[in-house]
Amino acid sequence: MTAVLRVLAPGLLTTVQDLGRPGYQSSGIPVGGALDPISLRAANALVGNAPNTGALEVAYFGPTLAVEDGEARLSFVGADAQIEILPDETATSGRRIATMRSVHLHRGEVVRIGSLTRGAVLYIAVEGGFAIAPVLGSVSTYLRGAIGGWQGRALATGDCLPLRRAEPSDRDDCEIVGLDLSPPARYRAIVGPQNDYFSAAAIETFFASDYVVSTGADRMGMRLKGPPLPHVRGFNIISDGIAPGSVQVPGNEQPIVLLADRQTVGGYPKIATVISADLPAISRMPIGAKIRFAPVSLDEAEAARRRLVAHIEELPDKIVPIRQSIGELTPRLFDCNLIGGVVDASAGAAELAELQ
Amino acid sequence: MPEVRVLPAGDTALVVEFGDHIDRRLSTWVLALARRLDEARVNGVVETVPTLRSLLVHYDPLALSADSLKERIVELMRGLQGRAQTTRHWDLPVCYDREIAPDLDSIAERAGLTPAQLVELHVATNFHVYMLGFLPGMAYLGDLPPVLAKFPRMATPRLKVPAGSLGIANTLTCIYPVDTPAGWHLIGRSPVPFFTRRPEVTTLLQPGDKVTFSPVSLREYESLMAEAAAGTLALQPIEERVGVAA
Numbered sequence: 308m309t310a311v312l313r314v315l316a317p318g319l320l321t322t323v324q325d326l327g328r329p330g331y332q333s334s335g336i337p338v339g340g341a342l343d344p345i346s347l348r349a350a351n352a353l354v355g356n357a358p359n360t361g362a363l364e365v366a367y368f369g370p371t372l373a374v375e376d377g378e379a380r381l382s383f384v385g386a387d388a389q390i391e392i393l394p395d396e397t398a399t400s401g402r403r404i405a406t407m408r409s410v411h412l413h414r415g416e417v418v419r420i421g422s423l424t425r426g427a428v429l430y431i432a433v434e435g436g437f438a439i440a441p442v443l444g445s446v447s448t449y450l451r452g453a454i455g456g457w458q459g460r461a462l463a464t465g466d467c468l469p470l471r472r473a474e475p476s477d478r479d480d481c482e483i484v485g486l487d488l489s490p491p492a493r494y495r496a497i498v499g500p501q502n503d504y505f506s507a508a509a510i511e512t513f514f515a516s517d518y519v520v521s522t523g524a525d526r527m528g529m530r531l532k533g534p535p536l537p538h539v540r541g542f543n544i545i546s547d548g549i550a551p552g553s554v555q556v557p558g559n560e561q562p563i564v565l566l567a568d569r570q571t572v573g574g575y576p577k578i579a580t581v582i583s584a585d586l587p588a589i590s591r592m593p594i595g596a597k598i599r600f601a602p603v604s605l606d607e608a609e610a611a612r613r614r615l616v617a618h619i620e621e622l623p624d625k626i627v628p629i630r631q632s633i634g635e636l637t638p639r640l641f642d643c644n645l646i647g648g649v650v651d652a653s654a655g656a657a658e659l660a661e662l663q
Numbered sequence: 664m665p666e667v668r669v670l671p672a673g674d675t676a677l678v679v680e681f682g683d684h685i686d687r688r689l690s691t692w693v694l695a696l697a698r699r700l701d702e703a704r705v706n707g708v709v710e711t712v713p714t715l716r717s718l719l720v721h722y723d724p725l726a727l728s729a730d731s732l733k734e735r736i737v738e739l740m741r742g743l744q745g746r747a748q749t750t751r752h753w754d755l756p757v758c759y760d761r762e763i764a765p766d767l768d769s770i771a772e773r774a775g776l777t778p779a780q781l782v783e784l785h786v787a788t789n790f791h792v793y794m795l796g797f798l799p800g801m802a803y804l805g806d807l808p809p810v811l812a813k814f815p816r817m818a819t820p821r822l823k824v825p826a827g828s829l830g831i832a833n834t835l836t837c838i839y840p841v842d843t844p845a846g847w848h849l850i851g852r853s854p855v856p857f858f859t860r861r862p863e864v865t866t867l868l869q870p871g872d873k874v875t876f877s878p879v880s881l882r883e884y885e886s887l888m889a890e891a892a893a894g895t896l897a898l899q900p901i902e903e904r905v906g907v908a909a
Contacts, residue, residue, distance in 0.1 A: 332712045332721070333697070334866040335795040335840075442864050452799045452841070454864050500670040500678045545685055546796065546803075548712040548719025550676035572714050572796030580673030583724075608674035609724045616725060 309438060309473045310377025314466040315396065315417065318370035322526075323437060323456035323468075324430075324567075325361040328445035332571040338551070339447040339455070339568050342428050342526060342590040345619065346385040346488065350432035352622050353382035353409040353481050361439060361446035361456070362432035367593065369420025369429060370462060374412045380434040380475035381418065382409035384483065385591065386426025393417040408482040408629060409434075411475050426488065427524075427593035435472035449568060450526065479628035486625055493601035494589045496554065496579040497608055501544060504576035505556070509536045513554075513578055518562065518598045526568040529589070531598060535560035536578060546574040552581030552589075554600075566590050584611035664744065665692060669733050674724050675709075679736055680717040685805060685834055690793050693718045694871040698748060699739045707732070713870040714794045715803065751900035752873040757829055758884035759785070759851040766848035770831070774810050782878055784808050785850065790836060790874040800840040800858030800866035804874055807834050820846035827853045829876075840866075851876075854887035855898060873903065 314321075324347065327340025341347040341364055348358045363370070369388055373396055383390055383406040393401035395415050404410055406429065412418060423429055439446050439457065448456025457466060502510060518533035542558045549555075553565045555575040564581060565573075567590065581589055582603060592598065603611075665688075668680040679696060681689040696718050697711045707727025712719040722732055759782045761767050771781040790804035806812065812834040821844065824830075828839045830847025839845055840858035853876075859865045868874070879887065890896040 329721070330710050331799075332710055333795060333870060334799060335797060335801050336799045336864075336866070449799075452858070454799070454860060459860070497671055497673050500672045500680075545683060545715050546794070547678060547680070547714045547717045548672070548676070550672035550719065550721070552673050570797050571712055572794060577672070580671075580676075582673055583675045605671055605674055605729055609728070612674060612724060 308376050310379050310414075310470045311375050312379065312433070312468045312470065313373045313375050314370060314462050314464055314468070315373055316371040317462040317464055317466075318365055318420065319368040320366040321370045321462040322364050322448035322450070323361045323439060324364040324447045325445055326359045327447055327567065328443050328449070328455070331443055332548075335571055336443065336452065337449060337568050337571055339449045339526075340445065341430065341447075342567050343385060343430070343587045345486075345587045346428065346591065347430045347432070348619060349407075349483050349486055349622055350382045350384040350430040352626055353384065353483055354380050354432050354434035355476070355478055356432055356434065356436055360432065360436040362430045362436075363462070365420060365423065365429040365431060366427055368422050371417060371419040373417045374414060375467070376414070377470070377472075378411065378413050378474040379470055379472070380409055380411050380478075380480070382432045382481075383407070383420075383429060384432075384486070385429035385488070386423035386593075388423050388429050389421035391419045391421075393419060405482075407486065409480045411480055423593070426591045428591050433470055434475050435470060438469040438471045451568065481626045482629050483622070483625050484627055486622070488588075488591065490592060490596070491585065491588055493599045494585045495582045495603040495608065495611065496552070496585075496600045497582060497605060498579050498602055499577070500580070501576035502578060504538050504540050504542075504544065505536060505578050506539050509539075510578065512536060513562070514600050514602050516599070518600075520592055520594050520596045520598060522594055524594055526566060528566055528569060529564040529592070531562045531564065533561070536562060538576060542575055544574055544576050546572045549573045549577075550580050551583065552586045553577045554579045554581065564589060582608040582611055584608065584615040664740065665689060667740065669736065671729060672719065674729070675721060677720045677722065677729060677732060677736070678717050679720060682716045685715050685793070687791050687806065689716050690791065692743070695743045695748065696736070696740060697870070699743060700736070703735075703739060705732070705735055712794075712796075714796070748904070750871050750873055750903050751869070752875070752903050753868070753898065753900045754875050754877055755853055755855050755898070756879045756883070756887055757786075757851040757853045757876040758879050758881055760881040760884070762881055763825075763852045763884070764850050767850045770811070770814060770848050770850060773814065776810065781811065781850065784811060785836075786876050786878055788875070790876075792868050792870055792872040792874060793835070794870050795866065795868065798840055798843060798858070799864075800868065802838055802857065802868040802872075802874075804836045804838075805834050807831060807836060814848055816846040817848065820844050824849060825852065827855065827857070829853060852884070854879075854884050854891050855896070856891050867898070872900070
């Protein structure tokens, strides 16, 4: 018997995602996968999973999950969130833990995740992964096509997600230290491929203005609101392929950044394309966030990608064990108001050292 | 060989643009290059996406620089001339009954035809699958005969049309593979599953396939739908060999 996570409340939009489903775009099937693959990789690394293991992607407001039929180790990486561990389903309060760490949950324990702040997505990885069959090589949920993940849809109350393990390994609970998910001042983009559909002034406006992530942002695309980007040759092009990070500008002259679940082809001119190194960072920005772009060359984009890959390779070095006693005491410090505001676990350890 | 423009779409994709209009000869080139690139198994090329008039090549810039990929594409283009290739020809049932073809009468009227004449023209057309996109398994086919190739998309899309709906707009026909919002004029519906989720995920058509439509009655449509639901609707394409236009 393996453990299961039973969904007591699904959150706003919680889906299973891995690194995506490349290779089927010529059949109209998008790549999909985690909006923020850096956070997904870090969450997997915290519980010793391979980077491409499917995890839960939480958007804006998190789920409440009960551990049943066994025990499980979960990790939480991404936006800030209130995470509370309750002793059972009927409990009204429990201990709070920080994100950026893993935690061993016992049979019957419940984890409740509230609103996300400073980011749109949070990843919950589980040691060993979910026992879910891949579709076309991936467990990513593609909502529009209703394939992959948990029955091709977002989690719903009552779902029981089977885990691959019955109980966690005896590895330590860990935290990840120094993972920087803060937004860059500007998101870098390469002009084109349809920059000839815009005046030089419109391209200048695009790179010189603040845009705001508007409602209607989803896994397919991030709608931005800001100074209009008028077309000089109309806004209908003969449909062509859509690259990750394409910034298309439809008839309303407002840009849309195309994200993980982007359609494979499209018929609006694309003024620029966000570079691959900055795509995870822009994808994790919530509604209301301010976005500003900076033009870069292909060479700069490739150098940035090289740095990102090096950063990903260093993720395991950033993971350190949390001493059990500290892990349990830190939330008590929160409760006693000994520590104000948001503190990470290492700061909690420093406080403890002083108390001792 | 047509002139091509190679444009960066960010740092992980290149657009190889063969033109800026919908043309079957351009499409043949797009598809021939796609096939050639796939066969060449160029290290660093992740996948290719043929579209109406261009090929999008997804690649990993750390395995293959944009410049080397461009060079490789130019080199492969040279070898394309006159290469014969296999395509598949599908003959697919479509019901053009006005019960399930809500725009048949209005489009026929705007084209100055009777609905029967419209259907006759549509089934007499040898369609070419230019691309798949928008939804899994959704094919864009052309070209419509000139008398039918002059109606732009509807100003207000329908909120939901059933899977198998066959739409026309401008010079193309499309088939909606799942229930979806849709902005094209609906002139028929096919019982064929173009996107299947169970027992495994499959799509029927590929870019480059040839398609003709055979009219079926509403009754035949319903019995074919029952077969499709039971998984017993057997469809076999005919393999054909065609050359690439010089």
